[in-house]
Amino acid sequence: MPTLVEIAQLHGNTDERALEHLVALVSEWGMLADFCFADMLLYLPTANAQWLVVAQVRAATGQTLYDTDLVGTNADLIEHTMIDQAFSSQKIVTGEIRVESLPDLVNLMAIPVRCDDHVVAVLTREWSTRSGRRPGQLERTYLTIFDEFARMISDGLFPFEGRVEDSSVAPRVGDGVIVLDAEARVRYASPNAVSAMHRVGVSANAVGQSLAELGIAETAARHAFDRREPVVEEFEQTSEVTLLTRTIPTLKRSGHEVSVTGGVVLLRDVSELRRRDRLLLTKDATIREIHHRVKNNLQTISSLLRLQARRLKSEEAISAIAESVRRIRTIALVHETLSHEAGEDISFVEIVRPLLRLVEEGLQSTDRPVKFSVEGDGGRLPATIATSLSVVILELLQNAVDHGFPEGSLGGAVLVTLGRDDDALTVRVVDNGRGLRADFDIGKATGLGLSIVRTLVTTELAGTIQMRPAKQSDSVSGVVIVRDGVGTIVDLKIPVVRA
Numbered sequence: 361m362p363t364l365v366e367i368a369q370l371h372g373n374t375d376e377r378a379l380e381h382l383v384a385l386v387s388e389w390g391m392l393a394d395f396c397f398a399d400m401l402l403y404l405p406t407a408n409a410q411w412l413v414v415a416q417v418r419a420a421t422g423q424t425l426y427d428t429d430l431v432g433t434n435a436d437l438i439e440h441t442m443i444d445q446a447f448s449s450q451k452i453v454t455g456e457i458r459v460e461s462l463p464d465l466v467n468l469m470a471i472p473v474r475c476d477d478h479v480v481a482v483l484t485r486e487w488s489t490r491s492g493r494r495p496g497q498l499e500r501t502y503l504t505i506f507d508e509f510a511r512m513i514s515d516g517l518f519p520f521e522g523r524v525e526d527s528s529v530a531p532r533v534g535d536g537v538i539v540l541d542a543e544a545r546v547r548y549a550s551p552n553a554v555s556a557m558h559r560v561g562v563s564a565n566a567v568g569q570s571l572a573e574l575g576i577a578e579t580a581a582r583h584a585f586d587r588r589e590p591v592v593e594e595f596e597q598t599s600e601v602t603l604l605t606r607t608i609p610t611l612k613r614s615g616h617e618v619s620v621t622g623g624v625v626l627l628r629d630v631s632e633l634r635r636r637d638r639l640l641l642t643k644d645a646t647i648r649e650i651h652h653r654v655k656n657n658l659q660t661i662s663s664l665l666r667l668q669a670r671r672l673k674s675e676e677a678i679s680a681i682a683e684s685v686r687r688i689r690t691i692a693l694v695h696e697t698l699s700h701e702a703g704e705d706i707s708f709v710e711i712v713r714p715l716l717r718l719v720e721e722g723l724q725s726t727d728r729p730v731k732f733s734v735e736g737d738g739g740r741l742p743a744t745i746a747t748s749l750s751v752v753i754l755e756l757l758q759n760a761v762d763h764g765f766p767e768g769s770l771g772g773a774v775l776v777t778l779g780r781d782d783d784a785l786t787v788r789v790v791d792n793g794r795g796l797r798a799d800f801d802i803g804k805a806t807g808l809g810l811s812i813v814r815t816l817v818t819t820e821l822a823g824t825i826q827m828r829p830a831k832q833s834d835s836v837s838g839v840v841i842v843r844d845g846v847g848t849i850v851d852l853k854i855p856v857v858r859a
């Protein structure tokens with residue numbers, strides 16, 4: 361069977377850019393046909409002023425009108441007129457046509473396909489009111505989505521540029537659909553989507569909630585909305601269930617501006633496929649996979665805690681949970697980094713940087729800006745050391761923020777310096793904040809943070825800690841100490857056996 365491009369070229373249509381656009385459209389239009397429950401045909405103008413069918417698709421969600429293959433045939437008179445109209449007016453045209461083999465009139469929607477500044481083809485949706493599905497909420501919602509995509513096609517915003525994905529496992533409309541508003545909140549979830557969410561443990565009514573609250577596909581949605589293109593993401597909520605999601609933003613053009621109006625998430629349960637894949641994984645990949653899952657589980661735990669915190673009234677309880685969430689996220693960060701590594705050790709700076717960002721994120725007020733930086737290189741560390749040590753550094757950074765730059769202060773800088781020699785790793789955390797109280801003694805500090813630090817450093821890591829007021833002579837380019845005692849220095853020394 362000749363391809364779309366071959367048929368087009370056979371009839372004198374050789375605009376490569378336009379054909380590329382149409383090929384991309386056709387690679388996506390199974391979804392469109394499914395959303396509108398109808399047959400779709402793609403028409404190209406030919407050299408002798410005819411409209412030629414170059415591609416045809418049937419909906420998996422509805423009955424077809426055409427048992428025969430129409431590719432290579434021309435539009436007949438009434439169709440021709442409507443297609444012409446859509447083409448020249450550059451607007452979507454609807455009407456009715458008579459099809460020889462069918463008793464009833466057929467509804468036709470002709471959508472001009474815009475590529476750059478030109479209409480290059482016309483796409484039609486053809487359906488019979490008779491054979492259609494009875495409209496329920498699903499049908500009404502899907503048709504609204506279809507209308508959005510139709511508008512995007514006529515505005516040249518669909519298909520998306522330059523995205524060719526492996527479509528063999530890509531989720532389809534029938535697998536499950538979540539409809540999002542512009543804030544990535546769920547407007548609608550199809551019954552299959554609800555079931556899939558159940559399997560990953562989301563049993564609440566999803567409508568009105570954001571994906572972040574539901575804990576699914578939230579980063580995918582953020583990327584899809586920011587980059588204005590579809591994002592495919594696979595995620596495992598539990599070790600049993602793997603969901604494959606494809607998040608497609610819907611866009612609107614007004615003047616030169618393109619804005620996101622919402623989106624759809626197609627989701628498919630690929631657990632069975634992945635279970636089989638997994639059997640084929642090598643040991644290394646298995647370990648990475650496990651780190652990945654541990655990370656996911658930790659993220660689930662921190663989302664659950666955050667949900668709980670939202671119901672609390674007591675300030676103390678809220679901040680205790682926020683602290684726990686930060687600690688859990690720190691450990692998740694280590695597993696995330698490990699999940700990208702081949703072995704069981706990691707380059708430690710790669711954890712320290714996101715760790716600084718984590719603390720920075722928690723700093724809500726802008727009236728006391730704190731500049732975080734990291735210098736040096738701790739080399740590679742085994743996973744167990746890296747995990748404990750990142751929790752320690754988190755506590756130190758958090759203390760620098762909480763006690764060095766409390767509310768009402770002016771802000772300042774925090775620097776983490778990493779050093780490494782043959783048998784030890786050194787970490788120095790310096791801040792130029794308020795400084796330690798005169799009677800401070802790390803051996804006697806009873807706070808939870810420093811207790812964690814002490815336990816992990818001395819017992820788990822067999823290292824040493826020193827904590828003292830910063831002196832002017834300790835100033836470095838990252839942190840300037842203006843006066844002795846205005847600032848705090850923590851020095852850690854952790855023995856590391858060479859691998």
Ligand SMILES: Nc1ncnc2c1ncn2[C@@H]1O[C@H](COP(=O)(O)OP(=O)(O)O)[C@@H](O)[C@H]1O
Nearest residue numbers: 759760763764795796805807808809810811848
């Ligand atoms: N960077 C710092 N600057 C000033 N004071 C600090 C610093 N780090 C720790 N401290 C002091 O040490 C105490 C104990 O800290 P910690 O054990 O983490 O408990 P918490 O942070 O809950 O008070 C703090 O209350 C503070 O007085």
Ligand SMILES: [Mg+2]
Nearest residue numbers: 758759809810
């Ligand atoms: Mg603390």
